[in-house]
Amino acid sequence: MKILLALDDTARAVDEALRLASEKGASLTALFVLDTGWSVYIGSDFLLGSTARSKFLEYTRDDELSQEQASLAAFRRQAEAAGVAFDIKTASGGRIAKEIIMEAAQGYDLLVMAAPFRRGLEVMRDAPSAILKAATCDVLFVRGGE
Amino acid sequence: MEERKGMAHILAIIPGLAVMIGTLYLLRTFVEPWMKEAVVFGQKGWLVQVLSLNYILLSIIAGIIYRNVFFGGKIPDWAEAGFRTTRLFIKSGVIMLGSLYTLQKLAKVGSIAILLISSFVFGTVFFVLWYGKRVGMDRSMIGVMGASCGVCGVSAAVATSPGVNAKPSEVALAIATILGFGIMTMFISPFIGKALALSDYQFGAWVGTGILNSGQVLATCLAFNPTFAPGTAVAYGEIWNVVRVISIPFVVFIITTWACKAEAAESCSTAGAQMKLSKVFMDRFPIFVLGFFGMTAMSSLGWLGAEGSNTLHLLRDVMSWIFGIGLVGQGAYIDIRELKRAGGKPLRVGLVAGTLKYVVALVVIMLFVSKDASF
Structure with missing residues (x-):
């Protein structure tokens, strides 16, 4: 069995994916998607000068990279402690849900993710609904609480 | 992409x-x-x-x-x-709007615009700093909301957030709040303006002061009166807009300085701590405003012809197309589902500050700004 875990700020999703992988003896892949959608999100604003715009985009990129490091390090620590074999993948795109759907189509049996999904601009969007409609494998949504 | x-x-x-x-x-x-x-x-x-x-x-x-x-x-x-x-x-389009004025006319209305805008921009900023703290919002987000409610919405939020270390996903929520509020005011303001029989001058001054996002100020003025000519709502509203735009660097500087004085240094980035007003001004000053003043200078020197000339007629016709095309694009950046997900403290603070600014601006304009236009 192959499980895909979509990483965000929700610790319970990681716990649940590790528990399932351990119980079923499944292989676990953690996916972190860097959000590159900010340029489009602020694309219509006409007042911003190019310096202010590029500084902000640099800032969001740095924030994404530091979240990636923190998130992957925390996952690695927990997976090693749980004794689960794991793999890590990263992707980037303007729509995180789309990247998750594309990865989930690569022969996984189960996708585990938090609902609501808290990553980048997905806080404004409804990634779980989009994924539920398009996913080609089973999906387990883990409640993250507020 | x-x-x-x-x-x-x-x-x-x-x-x-x-x-x-x-x-x-x-x-x-x-x-x-x-x-x-x-x-x-x-x-x-x-x-x-x-x-x-x-x-x-x-x-x-x-x-x-x-x-x-x-x-x-x-x-x-x-x-x-x-x-x-x-x-x-x-x-x-904004640059071309500069052709609606002469330097003398700008000076005449500019002082009222500067007085009103300064009071409302900084009044709103200080209100958000106070109210945000009261509702327990974190300092970074108070800074972002203060800037975006005080001056020019999205641009101010984006310009402020790196200096105050605001979390980008929260900035997105703040932007959604500002845009959502702005869209609502954009559709109801022309109706209110006509119901209260506001003149173009009063209407331009009101929405220029009370609406949070600059693009929406322009659209609202043109919805009230789609004519491009001196003395129309868009001509007055844009003066207010330009004064607001110029104040962005000052607001960013004040808020970042405030954030860096926090006991918890989390709300202050390294760049924020080393911030200098001159540097902020250079980085955040919207250069196209110079183009606007350039057009006003050309108009003042008579280079664009007298009122009613073919050049001015053509220029205004082009302006109406340019704004129309641009506004189709602006609309396409409005995602209703995203706006509906705005919530939490940014929504609460944004709604209270935005409504207060919008209503108080209307009252002040009706009480103190005469119907008669200055030009």
Whole structure:
């Protein structure tokens, strides 16, 4: 069995994916998607000068990279402690849900993710609904609480 | 979307741009004339006269429909580069608006605009700093909300957040709040303005002071009166807008300095701690404002011809198309589903500060600004 875990700020999703992988003896892949959608999100604003715009985009990129490091390090620590074999993948795109759907189509049996999904601009969007409609494998949504 | 270069970039712009231009053409040629003739509630032209559904608001509505209905919530890749030119169109339009004034006229109205804008910008900033703390919002977000409610919405939020270490996902929520509030005010303000019989001068001053986002100020003024000429709502509203735009660097500096004085250094980035006003001014000053003043200088020197000249007539006709095309694009960046997810403390603070500013500005304008225009 192959499980895909979509990483965000929700610790319970990681716990649940590790528990399932351990119980079923499944292989676990953690996916972190860097959000590159900010340029489009602020694309219509006409007042911003190019310096202010590029500084902000640099800032969001740095924030994404530091979240990636923190998130992957925390996952690695927990997976090693749980004794689960794991793999890590990263992707980037303007729509995180789309990247998750594309990865989930690569022969996984189960996708585990938090609902609501808290990553980048997905806080404004409804990634779980989009994924539920398009996913080609089973999906387990883990409640993250507020 | 991957970045394209040279000719490929120009070609990528064409499909989206064609949609924007084609939409405006249809709206101006068929839809608006039909609406002017249509009889609703027994009144000919009710849709345009009462609801202000002229080509300006229709352009924004068309853009919103494209994104939320036809595009399924995301501008498709084939149209993205074209729709992104909306920024360029609005910016060019604002520069051309400079031709509606002379330096003498600007000086005449400018002092009132500076007084009102300064009071409302900084009044709102200080209110948000106080109220945000009261509702327990974290210091970074208080800074971002203070800037975006105080001055120019999205631009101010984006310009402030790196200095105060605001979490980008929370900035997105703040932007959604500001845009959502702005869209609401954009549609109701022309109706209120007409119901209260505000003059173009009063209306321009009110929305220029009370509406949070600059693009929405322009659209609202044009919805109230779509004419491009000295003495119209857009001519007054834009003076207020320009004063506001110029105040962005000062607001960013004050808020970042405030954030860096926090006991918890989390709300202050390294860049924020080393911030200097001159550097902020250089980085955040919107250069296109110089173009606006350049046009005003040309107008003052008579280089654009006298009022009623063919040059001015052509310029204003071009302006109406430029803004219309740009506003179709602006509408296409409004995702209703995203706006509906705004919530939490940013929404609470944004709504309270935005409503207060909007209502108090109306009261002040009605009490202290005469109906008679200064020019």
